[in-house]
Amino acid sequence: MNKVFNRIESIIGNVITVRATGVKYNELAQITTRFGKSLAQVNKIDGDIISLQVFAGGQGVSTGDEVRFLGSEMRVSFSEDLLGRIFNGSGEPRDNGPALTDNMTTIGRPSVNPTKRILANRMLRTNIPMIDMFNTLVVSQKLPIFSISGEPYNQLLARIALQAEADVIVLGGMGLKYDDFLYFKNTLADGGALSKTVMFIHTAADPTVECMMIPDMALAVAEQFALQDKDVLVLLTDMTNFADAMKEIAITQEQVPSNRGYPGDLYSQLASRYEKAVDFANSGSVTVLGVTTMPGDDVTHPVPDNTGYITEGQYYLKGGRIEPFGSLSRLKQNVNGKTRKDHRALMDAMIRMYSAYKDTLEKKNMGFMMSRWDEKLLKYGELFEERLMDLSVNLSLEDALNVGWEILAECFEKDETGIKSELTDEFWPVK
Amino acid sequence: MTETTQNLGKVISVNGNLLSVEFSGKVSMNEICYVKVDDNALKSEVIRIRGNVAQIQVYEMTNGIKCGDTVEFTGDMLSAELGPGLLGQIFDGLQNPLPLLAEKAGWFLERGIYAGALDTERKWEFTPTAKAGDKVRAGEYVGTVPEGFFTHKIFVPFYLLDTYTVKSVAEKGEYTLKDTIAVITDEFGNEIPLTLSFKWPVKRAINCYTERLAPEETMETKVRLIDSFFPVAKGGTYCIPGPFGAGKTVLQHTTSRNADVDIVIIAACGERAGEVVETITEFPEIIDPRTDRSLMERTIIICNTSSMPVASREASVYTSVTLAEYYRQMGLNVLLLADSTSRWAQALREMSGRLEEIPGEEAFPAYLESYIAAFYERAGYVRLPDGSKGSVTIGGTVSPAGGNFEEPVTQATLKVVGAFHGLSRERSDARKYPAIDPMISWSKYGSVIDANKIDFCKEVMLHGDEIESMMKVIGEDGTSLEDFIIYLKEEMLDAVYFQQNSFDEVDANCQKDRQIYVIDKLVGILGSDFELKDRDSARTFFNRLRQKFIDWNYTVFKSDDFYKLEKEIDKLYEECGGKLTQRAQELLKVVG
Structure with a gap:
């Protein structure tokens, strides 16, 4: 059945064309070059001219190389054996373990019927106060971390992976620096979480086409685990690299670019990945936490911009801290009314005060006189940043709330906080 | 469709969800066809014809399609089924009821699986209003059935262009959608049987009204800033552009609950599935004070979320507005909320790119403006053949790239709408709700206040x-x-x-x-x-x-x-x- 062709018509970037018939759209092929074998995927059919994107890239491909069509789409093996394993963007092991071929499942499956979803209503604890207390993460939420290069977003992601209450963690790395890959591997191993983790890793040195496969493979595996009643946390870093890979292929194939060179379907492409986040009625769930680096800290750049329209909020990582302004969890109100009765009121009050602190800071920097109230706010702001915002702070939600009350009590009188007396009477720390 | 009339073609190229198909018979623009792949038949629409090659957009994923695959042309345009039983339903962009698809296919929206929009088994209590000998035209009705709180009129189908004579009308009683409830004859005596439902091509506006009137009555939304300062009239149009996180969807969600209209149609077009789930979960629980029934009974949801195929996202907008026009014909006030029209425009852009059309600004097709204008023009306050009045009000959100209102979709929309509710990042960051910026918004309609x-x-x-x-x-x-x-x-x-x-x-x-x-x-x-x-x-x-x-x-x-x-x-x-x-x-x- 497998058809073999020995004549490549054109090689442009990572895309080659061959003349063939009976080839299916999205089918895989194997191409044998002088550097070994690589997968390739059909991405356009025009009569008998078949375009394929070569996973290993176009470098060194010869017009006389052999192309063998495999008759199937890109698939990934799914079983418990995946846990603890590391794969590349072609689905091959990169950890010296055996290749897995059991129970192959197609990647990029259709979307979930909206009527089969249930309302997200379970909190996902991370023990990071800026998340748990101020922008609570919810099971089945899709949230990116917006960040600029150089921020410790991978460290944050690794920490969330270790501390979050998830049954299975799937890490999809796109364009990862090799150091970062090692960091994830070592951190998860040291934290004892490797045995519940599957990694699909594309490093910056690997071919571009493989980068585009990572989210689909990670999410296909996650979806299967979720259907087996597991709560799965998917970490995708960095989605901007994924978008850039798409851009590269689109330009190679002479597609009309829409915005800053990105293809017109950027939104749909990103959405079809993020929308894999789901809470299945009577079954498991998929939560997606991504990293989107913003070139030049510009939130209007097409990748963060389109992402923001798709996801349910974002964490804005800046200066090594999760900024309370700019960060948003759209689903937090689904859960933060059920945690502790002071949660919402304290959250609102502390953010309001922090906002006032920022205004005061600005006034101070402009040389205006500081009133007694301003002095209180300045003290409050510093304590807030030190005891709650700092990324190294590790506290359960309840402890974080208590710390919040302590900070307020150190800086203000009860009636200056704007919190209902019913709550201050109960929670205000006794000095 | 019988073997002899089958009109077939074969695939000669595949590019994403755009196929080129060689055909020999007659093919019309926007005709529906099915691509046979494996055991599936994938619904598609003809969007360009050149010589004996038709280019079709497939409403599904196109994996596995190869050259030489058979395509079957149906002769019909993309149509919506209009009849009793639409209210309270949750459809996809092609009017498949999603709960039925879930029964058939389980968790996922497997491709090639379709379901009829209306329940053909259900019995409806029909009351005739016309009698033998009456002269009738398209858009006039021959009887009614009760649908929840409303009296659903049974029309002479809108595609019948002449004046007809009623030959017979069924007696008062229970009928299903399959039963003939009336027979009318044209001037040559040809008999045309009528049932409780009929089909109408979604991309054509329904214009069986006698006169279009200027919108004058304010549509109450119970949002002070809107009703007092930037009001919307029944039969008018408005848009809500805003950056992400500014609360476009929340505002539409509240409007869908509070607006003083008879029927609300929510078109979730290319947005998050979670938001639709919220509506589906909440609406059946909320009691509408106007009717004392659940809100769901006056609502239709057309849901084509962002991860569903992009071509049916384009169709969903038209399906929604067709349903709105249909209920307007009964003398009702209908509100259509489209969230978000930018995703619809992006669907147009994707197809335009694959068709290799010369791109306009930001790669949107040159016809973007006229498409947007034509869509909003389907709103309106009209006088109907029986003298009653009905309205379709359209409110569309716009999601401008980077929150910058200078982009093509926002600008094209602002040209044609009657009110502009611009949301601003500053107001939403300051947690001000609604985040409508009073400094930039405007309305051409009359306020409830002096x-x-x-x-x-x-x-x-x-x-x-x-x-x-x-x-x-x-x-x-x-x-x-x-x-x-x-x-x-x-x-x-x-x-x-x-x-x-x-x-x-x-x-x-x-x-x-x-x-x-x-x-x-x-x-x-x-x-x-x-x-x-x-x-x-x-x-x-x-x-x-x-x-x-x-x-x-x-x-x-x-x-x-x-x-x-x-x-x-x-x-x-x-x-x-x-x-x-x-x-x-x-x-x-x-x-x-």
Whole structure:
């Protein structure tokens, strides 16, 4: 059945064309070059001219190389054996373990019927106060971390992976620096979480086409685990690299670019990945936490911009801290009314005060006189940043709330906080 | 379709969801066809014809399609099925009921699986209104069935272009959609049987009305900023552009609950599935005070979320507006909420790119503007053949790239709508709800409030805003007491009238009567001079007044608490020596 062709018509970037018939759209092929074998995927059919994107890239491909069509789409093996394993963007092991071929499942499956979803209503604890207390993460939420290069977003992601209450963690790395890959591997191993983790890793040195496969493979595996009643946390870093890979292929194939060179379907492409986040009625769930680096800290750049329209909020990582302004969890109100009765009121009050602190800071920097109230706010702001915002702070939600009350009590009188007396009477720390 | 009439073609190229198909028979533009792949038949639409090659967009994923695969042309255009049983349903963009698809296919929207829009087994209580010998035309009705709270009219199908004579009408009784309920004859005596339902191509506007009227009646949304300042008329159009996170969807969600219309159609077009789940979960639980039935009974959801195939996203907008026009024909007021029209425009852009059309601005196709205009023009307030009136109001959100309103979709939309509710990042960051920016928004429709009072409030707003910007440079100390008070008045107007607490049952539903009542009190305050000696005392006074006013907003209209707080406000006003200016006296006299 497998058809073999020995004549490549054109090689442009990572895309080659061959003349063939009976080839299916999205089918895989194997191409044998002088550097070994690589997968390739059909991405356009025009009569008998078949375009394929070569996973290993176009470098060194010869017009006389052999192309063998495999008759199937890109698939990934799914079983418990995946846990603890590391794969590349072609689905091959990169950890010296055996290749897995059991129970192959197609990647990029259709979307979930909206009527089969249930309302997200379970909190996902991370023990990071800026998340748990101020922008609570919810099971089945899709949230990116917006960040600029150089921020410790991978460290944050690794920490969330270790501390979050998830049954299975799937890490999809796109364009990862090799150091970062090692960091994830070592951190998860040291934290004892490797045995519940599957990694699909594309490093910056690997071919571009493989980068585009990572989210689909990670999410296909996650979806299967979720259907087996597991709560799965998917970490995708960095989605901007994924978008850039798409851009590269689109330009190679002479597609009309829409915005800053990105293809017109950027939104749909990103959405079809993020929308894999789901809470299945009577079954498991998929939560997606991504990293989107913003070139030049510009939130209007097409990748963060389109992402923001798709996801349910974002964490804005800046200066090594999760900024309370700019960060948003759209689903937090689904859960933060059920945690502790002071949660919402304290959250609102502390953010309001922090906002006032920022205004005061600005006034101070402009040389205006500081009133007694301003002095209180300045003290409050510093304590807030030190005891709650700092990324190294590790506290359960309840402890974080208590710390919040302590900070307020150190800086203000009860009636200056704007919190209902019913709550201050109960929670205000006794000095 | 029988073997002999089958019109077949074969695939000659595949590019994403765009196929080229060679055919030999007759093919029409926008005709529906099915691509046979494996055991599936994938629904598609012809979007371009050149010689004997048709280019078709497939409403599904195109994996596995190869050259030589068979394509079957149906001869029909993409149509919506119109009949009783549409209300309360959740459809995808092609009018497949999603719960039925879930029964057939389980968790996922497997491709090639379709389901009829209406239940053909269900019996409807038919009451004839026409009798043998009556002359009828398209858009006139021959009988009615009850559908929930509404009387559903059974029309002579809109595609019948002549005048017909009723030959027979079924007696009062129970019928299914398959039964013939009337027979009409054309001038040559040909008989045409009618059933309770018929099909209509979604991309054609339904125009079986006698006259289009100017929209005049305000559609109440119970959002003060909209009803008083930037109102929408029944039969009008409006758009809500805003950056992500500014609350477009939340605003539409509240409107879908509170708007004083008969029927609401929600088109979730290329947005998050989670938001649809929220609506599906909440609406059946909420009781509509107008009908005492669940909100779901007056709602239709057309849901083509962002991860569903992009071609049916384009279709979903047309399916929605067709259903809206159909119910308008019954003399009802229908509101269509499209969230988001930008995703629809992006679907057009994707197809245009694959068709290798010459791109316009930001790669959107050159026909973007005319498509958007044609869509909004399907709204309207009309007089129907039986003399009654009905309306379709369209409200579309726009998601401009980077939150920049200078982009093509926003600009094309602003040209054709009657009201603009621009959401701003600044207001949403400051947690102000709704985040409609009063400085940039506008409306061409009439307000529930006397226009002079609105103009007066807008003057205070503009003046106060000027002073605020100046104060940022020269500081409070450099601002005169007089200016400072205007600034405080503007702050108060924003806090007590522009903003609303969406979590508070009472404040979130501010009725028209209440708005008319409250605005007088507010104009009285904004238009008064006070005896205030310095900035500190001014700030304290306005803070107290503002707090009282907000508390007042939370009380039930005309309840004891309502009057009690009103008295407290008056007392505070008098304590500070409030005295109406000439201007305010005149404003309040006109109506009072």
